[in-house]
Amino acid sequence: MVKRNQSTITEFLLLGFGELHNIKILVFTLFLVIHIMTLISNVLVIVLVGVSQSLHSPMYFFLSQLSLSEILFTSDIVPNMLWLILVGGGKVLVARCMAQLYLLTVPTIAQCLFLAAMSFDRHVAICRPLHYATIMTFSHQLQLVIACWFIGFTLALFIYIFLKQLTFCHLNTINHFYCDIAPVLQLSCSSTSSVELVTAVVAFSVLLSTFTFIVVSYVSIIWAIFKISSSVGRHKAFSTCSSHLIIVCMYYGTLSSIYIFPPRENSIDLNKSLSILYTLVTPLFNPLIYSLRNQDIKAAIFKYMTFLGKPMKT
Template sequence: MPKTDNETRSIATTFIIVGFETLREVELFLFSLFSSMYVFTITAHSMVVTLVSVNRHLHKPMYILLANFSMLQALYTTVTVPKMLNALLTQYKEISSSSCFAQFYFLFSFGASENCFLAVMAYDRYVAICRPLHYPTLMTGETSLKLALGAWVGGLLAALPSAVWISTLRFCFPNFIDHFFCDYAPLVKVSCEDTSEGEFAFMIMSWSVIFGCFFLIMISYTFIVIAVLKIQSTEGQKKAFITCASHLVVVSIFYGTIIFMYIRPTTHIRFTIDKVVSVIYCVVTPLINPIIYCLRNQEMKVAVLKTLQMLRKYQT
């Protein structure tokens, strides 16, 4: 059936990011808070990548994966936070459709890559604890780089079909995206078309990536728990647990938020709650991850001290 002139004029080519609808004073407070957190996040992750790069004793599979994970986290938060900060400060909330689709794609591709990295890092811990004698041969530097590359590419490819589908939809006025970034559910809500088939395909992709990687992580930790329980000494069990504790905390926070966000029908979504949860995985989690991974890691502490000593030598 051909469209009328009114229907043609109703097609939106830009969107308005609603963001946080609150008092101006509160917006400025949120800008100050989130900008400080963002600067600290980028600094912390850059420090991790730099430490692993310049310290030869950190050129190990675990730290190679950690450096790639930190780089991913820095990119992940950069996809959404700068635009959100600009909207909070200037109250300019318009975004072009191409920028919105690009944000959608990179957000979900980096999110899918994060799933893959957490699964790869769980495998690394499995080999270290369950097959320690074979660790040097099974997890070489080359192997870890290949696994890291696979996680990057896997995420970029997993998000591509949904991003292409989203970009082909027609969007109507009112063109308000009830979020602080171009998330999947708010975009679908603005569409003029029947999105049921695309939503089903997105659900299959989300479930496959999230539960597929989560299942692999649980398998790794099942074998790890069995191996740890076989250790005779309490000290040995404690050491093995400390080796995995950081990764387990990150996994718990990450999957707790994304399962809530993306493993559910879009018809039951409450965007106010979503904004709060999204702040956790877009702002808070990237902030605390380097702290969780590095705070109790003795090798990272030594690397920080060595790097500071090197900087002092260059200054003198």
């Protein structure tokens, strides 16, 4: 019987982006500006949906929740990433790493569910317009939002419980800028089969179910649109769905490229680039796409900019 004499690791070493040398400040500034723009744009969407009467509809309510999930997601990764850029890597407690994984999983699952809820809203609006007001009541919207967050928190907690059972006793270096699940599992000196099974079941069930639901919804939506006799009506129906479809393609495309069809293990730089796209760029594009392509949001922005620009009466 082999005697085990292993010291348990309590810290991981995140390598970040390595030595950036002369471009460190440039990369830090660029990422900081993108992060600030992401926070401002997503907060702006939430505020506009809350205060603008014209945006008090189910689609924008779900959009505001999507923006909230983006804020939670980026706020968990980007500040630490910026710090790693400045110091060229750093240590993180294993407990903090597990907490970061949990906080990343919650909004990731919730975003998939919100995108599915938004496709359901568009399906009801276009395919069953006479029943839209009775189906998409505020209480039903609230129930859907609560269900999305509850499922996100519950499934993430389920994965977190299995992750907490892992032990780390040899390697402690993660060649990444955040605690992603794959490199963490590679460092474990205990069996990871149960964690991998639970993670795979949760990931595939959430991604497959929501993506299938979105595809089926849009097949029926497109079929219903082609039945509209007026070209103006068809254009209006397509325009209300185009922004959502672009975000669905971006989100599921980047998510699948990292987790479902990941690069080879030796393609570390490619994996980091895809992760930057997923964690930094996509959260910025989501509110911008809706703002630039949606007349209601642009009208609300113009209205409040005009209001704020008026001189105060004395």
